[in-house]
Amino acid sequence: MPPRRATTPQSVTLRDVAKSAGVHLSTASRALDPTKRHLIADTVASKIAGIADKLGYRRDPIAASLRTRRSKLVGVIVPDIANPVFSPIIAAITETLSAAGYSTIVADGGQDRRRQSALVGELIARRVDGLVLATVRRDDPILKECLREGLPVVLVNRADESDSVSSVVTDDRAGMRLAVEHLFELGHRAIGHVAGPAHISTGYLRRQGFEEAMAARGLTLPADAVVEATAYEREAGEAAAAELLKRNPKLTAIAAANDLLALGVYRAIAAAGLSCPRDISVVGHNDMPLADMVEPPLTTIRIGPREMGHDAARLMIARIQEPEAAVKKVVLSPSLVVRASTARHES
Amino acid sequence: MPPRRATTPQSVTLRDVAKSAGVHLSTASRALDPTKRHLIADTVASKIAGIADKLGYRRDPIAASLRTRRSKLVGVIVPDIANPVFSPIIAAITETLSAAGYSTIVADGGQDRRRQSALVGELIARRVDGLVLATVRRDDPILKECLREGLPVVLVNRADESDSVSSVVTDDRAGMRLAVEHLFELGHRAIGHVAGPAHISTGYLRRQGFEEAMAARGLTLPADAVVEATAYEREAGEAAAAELLKRNPKLTAIAAANDLLALGVYRAIAAAGLSCPRDISVVGHNDMPLADMVEPPLTTIRIGPREMGHDAARLMIARIQEPEAAVKKVVLSPSLVVRASTARHES
DNA sequence: GTAAAATATGCAAACGATTGCAGGAAGCGC
DNA sequence: GCGCTTCCTGCAATCGTTTGCATATTTTAC
Structure with missing residues (x-):
């Protein structure tokens, strides 16, 4: 046939x-x-x-779109579709939007600024009713472009500096404080931080949270206690942690800005001939899928990605229906998930 | 403002x-x-x-679509967007398609048959030029529906029984044979199999591969050496492995039909008070992201998801441009990735 | 019983492109 | 210079809806 x-x-x-x-x-x-x-x-x-x-x-939605200039289509741009952290967020966004009659079109923004810009153009040409961005930097030209076009935008997971756009994020400072508190209570005092890129809100804020928490406990922060990773990737985490350990041989714990970084930290610890959690405790951030299956199972901060996705979708729907509505910023509370990568420090 | x-x-x-x-x-x-x-x-x-x-x-692609009845849009349906195995496949599909001027719209098919059907209808209404399915069962009603609509379809990762549609898969039998050979060479003789669902091609074929490889080595297969997991999920893998171990206390190795199942096997082994790889070797399948970071790092079969995605996209483009072209079935060769979950068996 | 208001439907012009058909201009051979 | 191609461009219909306006019908108010 x-x-x-x-x-x-x-x-x-x-x-x-x-x-x-x-x-x-x-x-x-x-x-x-x-x-x-x-x-x-x-x-x-x-x-x-x-x-x-x-x-x-x-x-026929095509014909309808032509006439109405609307499409019942929402674009979702993520920095890296292969990054497991985003999977549940995307899934949740899709669910909620589709329940409201919207289809989503998920795109991988990648690193390249030009490509990202082309992508946004493409989506606008297809008349998406709105854009959910999980890619933004703290000061993001692409975002400005969208706003200039008058397109409803909501940010998810990462926020920007301005107050001109709705977003849903977790309280990154609080999350990192939870991590530090946990380590403190286990007896750790010499705590280091592998920070995320400072041009991304999560990297920036979690670092602040780290510094605040240390100060709150009266722990003086050695100048070298923070190293910034160049990207949210395992390799970057390993490099940063190696540097951190070299500078601070006495460290007994490391708080990483993200789970992938934490996995890099694992590597660096092993490479230094040390063991986690016996010599050094590690806490990650995000509780990504499989974080419980690594060895040792990772103590981390749960950010509620599904809730984040749902809320982002709801915000988007609201914004599409009422474009003049006030900007709304949702901040979710993170929580601590204790597994086996952190242990009591006896001194 | x-x-x-x-x-x-x-x-x-x-x-x-x-x-x-x-x-x-x-x-x-x-x-x-x-x-x-x-x-x-x-x-x-x-x-x-x-x-x-x-x-x-x-x-304006909308206006063009209305006139031409084409959309430069391709739908991709996956069974579970949060499953890390699919991330690189999706990413690769998107890349290749977008280079050819197509946008992709990724949707989570989920389990529910009705929902899946509605989804397909929705995509057809949006005039997608084709559909890439990663969801099909060996005998799939949804697929038939697409073909009835005359929509170009290509299958990826999983294939169906019929010969009416193009697909790109790995040689699942060969992959499983690689796994068994590897175990055999390490000295294992009592080998069990946690199979995937038989209604999915990968589950079915890998099980065949297992049985073939065992036979080829002259190993008689104990009747109880294979247990079928109810789904490609960790919990299902754990349950199946527990059953397998109960029936066959002498097993020294287990080949799992997929990495998530293998992680479940890890659990069952630990629950039985045993250790991997000391007591029991485990090999997974797919080499999903992070398979190297679990403990012990998982020996598995690499299926080349990116290549799979690229090929699927190319097939799709070809089919759209030449709908009458012959059905093409691409079969990729899997390869073995040895890590630390398999060890020599001394007897 | 009539004017005003409300309700229900039809009319036709968009929306922004694509494409079969036809006609005009130019080129060619003789 | 004439007929015949060949090459280019214009005309107008079409894709399937949505929606402002006009019109017809009914209801209400007094």
């Missing part, structure tokens, strides 16, 4: 429905649009609905 | 370009379409291109 041509599924159009119901095209259109249905007499409307159903009519 | 309305980005239309160039709309359209450009005099065409550029014209 040869494959059939993709052309002419000769779908039934609104005109067919209208003709079959003996009404005008426009009447059928209104009867089938929930927000306009009240304009049509009940008997007529339900008759049309019945016929549409019988004929198997499906509204 | 209040957010601006999402309406009227007053983009410049083809009409504007045509007017500004002093030619007819249709001439401008042809000049700007690479496949029609040869119809227009070179001087005119390049003038139009120049003006379009200056005006910042962007073709």
